[in-house]
Amino acid sequence: MYGNFTIKQNPVILGIESSCDETAAAVIRGRTLLSSVIFSSAAEQAKYGGVVPEIASRAHTDAIDEAVKAALKKADIAFNDIDAVAVTYGAGLLGALLVGLSFAKALAYTLNVPLIAVNHIRGHLAAAYLCDSKLKPPYVTLLASGGHTAILHTKTYTEFEILGGTSDDAAGEAFDKVARILGLPYPGGPNVQKLAESGKAEIAFPRALVKNVSKMQFSYSGLKTAVINYCHNAEQKGEQVNRADVAASFQRAAIDPLVLKTVESAKMLGVKTVTAGGGVAANGYLRDSLTKACKEANIKLILPEKVYCTDNAAMIAAEGLIQYRAGNFAAMDINASASIPLK
Numbered sequence: 001m002y003g004n005f006t007i008k009q010n011p012v013i014l015g016i017e018s019s020c021d022e023t024a025a026a027v028i029r030g031r032t033l034l035s036s037v038i039f040s041s042a043a044e045q046a047k048y049g050g051v052v053p054e055i056a057s058r059a060h061t062d063a064i065d066e067a068v069k070a071a072l073k074k075a076d077i078a079f080n081d082i083d084a085v086a087v088t089y090g091a092g093l094l095g096a097l098l099v100g101l102s103f104a105k106a107l108a109y110t111l112n113v114p115l116i117a118v119n120h121i122r123g124h125l126a127a128a129y130l131c132d133s134k135l136k137p138p139y140v141t142l143l144a145s146g147g148h149t150a151i152l153h154t155k156t157y158t159e160f161e162i163l164g165g166t167s168d169d170a171a172g173e174a175f176d177k178v179a180r181i182l183g184l185p186y187p188g189g190p191n192v193q194k195l196a197e198s199g200k201a202e203i204a205f206p207r208a209l210v211k212n213v214s215k216m217q218f219s220y221s222g223l224k225t226a227v228i229n230y231c232h233n234a235e236q237k238g239e240q241v242n243r244a245d246v247a248a249s250f251q252r253a254a255i256d257p258l259v260l261k262t263v264e265s266a267k268m269l270g271v272k273t274v275t276a277g278g279g280v281a282a283n284g285y286l287r288d289s290l291t292k293a294c295k296e297a298n299i300k301l302i303l304p305e306k307v308y309c310t311d312n313a314a315m316i317a318a319e320g321l322i323q324y325r326a327g328n329f330a331a332m333d334i335n336a337s338a339s340i341p342l343k
């Protein structure tokens, strides 16, 4: 019968992630990362200008066994060494999530080890634990992905407070929309960053809610409209817009408020450590600005490598460890969820 698990202090956890277009597997032992493997269907998705759910599900089905085997091999771990399987159960594309979840269930069941259902966004938060083995709460996190933009105050390993969020689009979503306006291919964020590198950030796009620094709220719809209007006005006058300048100016307007308010939150709370997570935290301008701002404020910054900011399974294993230690195991009838709240 499934159950009656042996609980260890530093378990070997296999993490599995398949919520969007990355099929990822990773192995940790305690807080030590042993391997992380990521297969992506992004090149295939780019042909359609965005993620096609059915293509993503099929790509996961093709890749998942290979990803898991490769992660185990890299970590020099056998199936029988696995103490728990942590898997993303939401939020994300349902068909895509079900591939990873079903695979994880079968594996946990066969090995008779706990199945841990991980909230993808909490995974982004937990990524920082793997890049600094000494990191412990309290700390403030800037979370910026395709679906979320928030500043969080983590008080204990399992408790956090949401200090603020976005009233409309997420930061990553804004990058993706502006990429479309500028005619850049999928994935939008990295392509906007690349174009911005050759531009001057001199167009005065609105930096939402930046005047009230202590209000931990963001908004991206006004910025997006300003970019659209700028491009349309130029078009109507028969002028050529400098796309690189638009990208650089947008990037600065989108990111400055995130950096400013994250550091302000830490200062207001008297918290001495800041972390970041989510795809937008892979942005070079954000990384440089946050590093500089934290240094100036004498705050320690734990910034996961870019590959652990965008979707990966190491962060799922890391959040799995927190849930493992809290004894939070999933039942075998757990289902995937397209959307789950952060809290």
Ligand code: KG4
Pocket: 124, 144, 145, 146, 147, 148, 171, 172, 173, 175, 176, 187, 188, 189, 190, 193, 278, 279, 280, 281, 282, 283, 284, 309, 310, 311
């Ligand atoms: O965390 P993530 O990989 O997936 C979600 O959980 O949403 O974040 C994806 C988002 C996308 O909107 C993507 O355009 C953005 O993160 N992103 C970036 C960069 N890399 C990924 N945005 C700006 N600059 C980047 N370098």
Ligand code: ZN
Pocket: 120, 124, 145, 146, 278, 279, 310, 311
């Ligand atoms: Zn993500």
